[in-house]
Amino acid sequence: SQELEQSPQSLIVQEGKNLTINCTSSKTLYGLYWYKQKYGEGLIFLMMLQKGGEEKSHEKITAKLDEKKQQSSLHITASQPSHAGIYLCGAARSSNTGKLIFGQGTTLQVKP
Amino acid sequence: GAVVSQHPSRVICKSGTSVKIECRSLDFQATTMFWYRQFPKKSLMLMATSNEGSKATYEQGVEKDKFLINHASLTLSTLTVTSAHPEDSSFYICSARPTPGGRYEQYFGPGTRLTVT
Numbered sequence: 001s002q003e004l005e006q007s008p009q010s011l012i013v014q015e016g017k018n019l020t021i022n023c024t025s026s027k028t029l030y031g032l033y034w035y036k037q038k039y040g041e042g043l044i045f046l047m048m049l050q051k052g053g054e055e056k057s058h059e060k061i062t063a064k065l066d067e068k069k070q071q072s073s074l075h076i077t078a079s080q081p082s083h084a085g086i087y088l089c090g091a092a093r094s095s096n097t098g099k100l101i102f103g104q105g106t107t108l109q110v111k112p
Numbered sequence: 113g114a115v116v117s118q119h120p121s122r123v124i125c126k127s128g129t130s131v132k133i134e135c136r137s138l139d140f141q142a143t144t145m146f147w148y149r150q151f152p153k154k155s156l157m158l159m160a161t162s163n164e165g166s167k168a169t170y171e172q173g174v175e176k177d178k179f180l181i182n183h184a185s186l187t188l189s190t191l192t193v194t195s196a197h198p199e200d201s202s203f204y205i206c207s208a209r210p211t212p213g214g215r216y217e218q219y220f221g222p223g224t225r226l227t228v229t
């Protein structure tokens with residue numbers, strides 16, 4: 001089983017709708033990252049969360065790390081076709097190695 | 113912002129040949145870089161940690177003699193896929209941690225698509 005579970009695995013929404021992607025770990029998360037990827041391309045950094053309860057926003061995307069640091073959510077408000085892609089959460093395995101494990105990704109389609 | 117480049121972006125090679133992929137940090141130094149592999153519609157899998165001036169450390173199940181890593185300078189790590197086979201076809205992505213830098217700070221390259229025929 002995956003160390004990091006993302007849900008849902010895929011999502012189709014109508015333009016303008018809100019959506020949430022979750023990333024859950026059975027262990028404490030260190031340095032939780034959210035990335036966006038177009039298929040066959042590199043990773044676009046969205047946000048990084050460290051502290052339990054932390055919340056960050058960039059444009060219409062908000063990410064939260066829960067208090068117990070075992071789950072993070074990514075929320076997109078008023079989705080647009082430009083939000084389409086694969087969203088990946090990644091987590092540091094410890095506080096000082098820099099090695100990341102990744103969730104399996106969530107594929108988002110936004111219908112105009 | 114910090115930029116990591118990879119070269120080539122795409123490469124096609126024949127079975128049995130070797131291919132080298134470069135990962136460069138363009139505007140910062142990186143003592144540590146990481147190499148990941150991504151299969152189609154799959155997540156990224158960490159292959160190895162590349163350390164400047166020392167041997168790379170490989171994740172379990174990754175053949176070190178097949179995937180040779182060299183980190184000769186603070187801005188360059190190379191991954192050489194030796195005696196490539198079609199099953200080595202994949203998307204390879206590197207990341208680099210700035211030195212000095214934040215504990216969780218790292219930047220990803222754009223990836224290299226390897227196709228072995």
